[in-house]
Amino acid sequence: MKLIRTVQTIREQIKKARDKKIGFVPTMGYLHDGHLSLVEQAKKENDLVVMSIFVNPLQFGPNEDFERYPRNEQKDAKVAKEKGVDILFMPSVEEMYPEDMSIQMTITNGTDVLCGSSRPGHFDGVATVLTKLFHLIQPTSAYFGLKDAQQFAIVNTLVSEMNFPLSLIGLPTVRETDGLAKSSRNVYLTDDERKEAVALYASLQHAQKLIVDGLNNPATIIMEVKKVIKNRTKARIDYVDILNYPNLQKINVMNGQVIIAIAVQFTHARLIDNIILSANGERVDRLVQGG
Amino acid sequence: MKLIRTVQTIREQIKKARDKKIGFVPTMGYLHDGHLSLVEQAKKENDLVVMSIFVNPLQFGPNEDFERYPRNEQKDAKVAKEKGVDILFMPSVEEMYPEDMSIQMTITNGTDVLCGSSRPGHFDGVATVLTKLFHLIQPTSAYFGLKDAQQFAIVNTLVSEMNFPLSLIGLPTVRETDGLAKSSRNVYLTDDERKEAVALYASLQHAQKLIVDGLNNPATIIMEVKKVIKNRTKARIDYVDILNYPNLQKINVMNGQVIIAIAVQFTHARLIDNIILSANGERVDRLVQGG
Incomplete structure (x- = not known):
């Protein structure tokens, strides 16, 4: 090299x-x-x-x-x-x-x-x-x-x-075995926060399940995601949002490819995570453009 | 092709x-x-x-x-x-x-x-x-x-x-035989303006002569250039300026490589012209960068 x-x-x-x-x-x-x-x-x-x-x-x-x-x-x-x-x-x-x-x-x-x-x-x-x-x-x-x-x-x-x-x-995002997205900033988590941080991905998985089950109101899904994070961590929620992807425009009803994205602030680490879902609620893990 | x-x-x-x-x-x-x-x-x-x-x-x-x-x-x-x-x-x-x-x-x-x-x-x-x-x-x-x-x-x-x-x-700028810089906008000149427009390059040549002769105050040279244009054309002068080149910063005394640049407005054509001079007043006609 x-x-x-x-x-x-x-x-x-x-x-x-x-x-x-x-x-x-x-x-x-x-x-x-x-x-x-x-x-x-x-x-x-x-x-x-x-x-x-x-x-x-x-x-x-x-x-x-x-x-x-x-x-x-x-x-x-x-x-x-x-x-x-x-x-x-x-x-x-x-x-x-x-x-x-x-x-x-x-x-x-x-x-x-x-x-x-x-x-x-x-x-x-x-x-x-x-x-x-x-x-x-x-x-x-x-x-x-x-x-x-x-x-x-x-x-x-x-x-x-x-x-x-x-x-x-x-x-695709690479994750620890418990689901936490790998990030250079994870080193700033305290031991307790590291355990709590599992809730981030869990909240996204919960959202996906709700969508697959037919829930199509983004506001309700966002509320559910926030609930999971609040119940399981002491982190401050920076945002939880659902937007179409890759345009990143707000939507009023689930439609087409979307991103569910979250950011939370722990004591010394601001962590982000997201999942991208196709119109039928399936995970989109690889995206290619141009060439 | x-x-x-x-x-x-x-x-x-x-x-x-x-x-x-x-x-x-x-x-x-x-x-x-x-x-x-x-x-x-x-x-x-x-x-x-x-x-x-x-x-x-x-x-x-x-x-x-x-x-x-x-x-x-x-x-x-x-x-x-x-x-x-x-x-x-x-x-x-x-x-x-x-x-x-x-x-x-x-x-x-x-x-x-x-x-x-x-x-x-x-x-x-x-x-x-x-x-x-x-x-x-x-x-x-x-x-x-x-x-x-x-x-x-x-x-x-x-x-x-x-x-x-x-x-x-x-x-280098390509010129008509009488010195006018070739430009797609020259077609908008009236016949009289086309004749007057010769003064643009003449004013720059005059400036170069003054510099070679030892004049080193940009303000005085600018005044001389304007005088030539005003005496020989009915065009409105947009600017006449002397800057170092390629930085395009104002200078108080001739020093290093400079550009003398002019822009004038005729009835339907705004024309520009310039010369670039090295520190000793010689013309710089080819510039190369990078690669």
Whole structure:
């Protein structure tokens, strides 16, 4: 595995791989099985797998956890190598943003709901860093976990509106055996909170069951989900919402493909989770766009 | 020459040319010798030359000449073919902007001077359409005329900040025998105005002479340029300015590479012209960035 830290070197390496199918896994590091499942899939579908690890300051608000976001470069590099990553791109902030930016990207749709409403500018930062990374890596396909389903929806919009020449692959959320979605932020849970956190996925499974059983009023389903979380955790609920997907528009009645998404705040960890359901209530675990 | 009108077909053609050096000449059509000099250079340096003709509504203000901008698709296609263009991409507005955009690009530096100050949003529109075209064409090099020197400076910023994997080549303004810069908008000049318009380039040549002779106060040089234009035309002066280049910052004393740029409004035509001078007052006619 090549570990590359500069824009110039990654450019040179990618130039050499012009004729190869490149699978790209962008991450913020502190790798867990969720990331590694993306690498596995990328390896199956490409000649060369590039992973980036970059904690992108542009997507953190002033009061968010940019400084405190967990990092472990050495372990990440070891794990990436073991998993078969060919090129690991780990640039510094100065390398990615050498001076004040003169170009701003603003996402005006799908950002006023879910995590977007409490994280203004977050998806603008995601769009900017992905634009830069896509230009540097020039992937055939880019791999994302559907745990960040709003992010996947917005990256869809970015790629399709801006005509990026690549495919997007959204893969299922990887979970602990008790159902908790794997996340770099899970390390901030206290022992008690870790046990409570099982309720997040349980509440989503409960919602799916209600939908399969015929309940079609989103407001009622949302209430039921909140009830499960409130009864089983001490976390503060940030949001529980049901939107169509990937448009992320509010709906008054269950109709078409939807996302049920939740975010809760534990003492030191804000956790998110979601499920995407087709019109008949079945789980949608893989999404592909473009190419 | 292949004439292509859809995003899907241009994608397919570009995919086939993966291993080729692609030279790209983006235009708004109504081709003149300025555009064709770009094609000539692109042919020398690449395996495949792609020209786009697209009058981009996003870069016209509500009171500007989008509807009235001169178009002649048939003649353009003939000229492009004769000149050796391999692929001519002429998409419709619907093809480039299928629905309301959710992503906005905003340029925050270098747009409050020269044409930017009287055309708010103009360069945002330029950046957006070029981002899309660069993704569709995936050029090795893109060719621009330095007549639009502010545009070239801002495209430089776009390409370097966003890490686009391509080189930018800025080539000299092509002029009529009497010095008037070739422009699609020259057709809107009355016969008398066409004669007067010679004063634009004459005023820039006068400025260069003053600088070579040792004058180093931009304000005095600007005054001299304005005097030439006022004495020899009935046009309204929009601006005359001297800025460093490509930063486009104001200067108090001549220093380093500068642009002397003018814009004047005739009855039905707003014309621009400029010269770029190195620190010793010599003309800079070719600019290259990145790659």
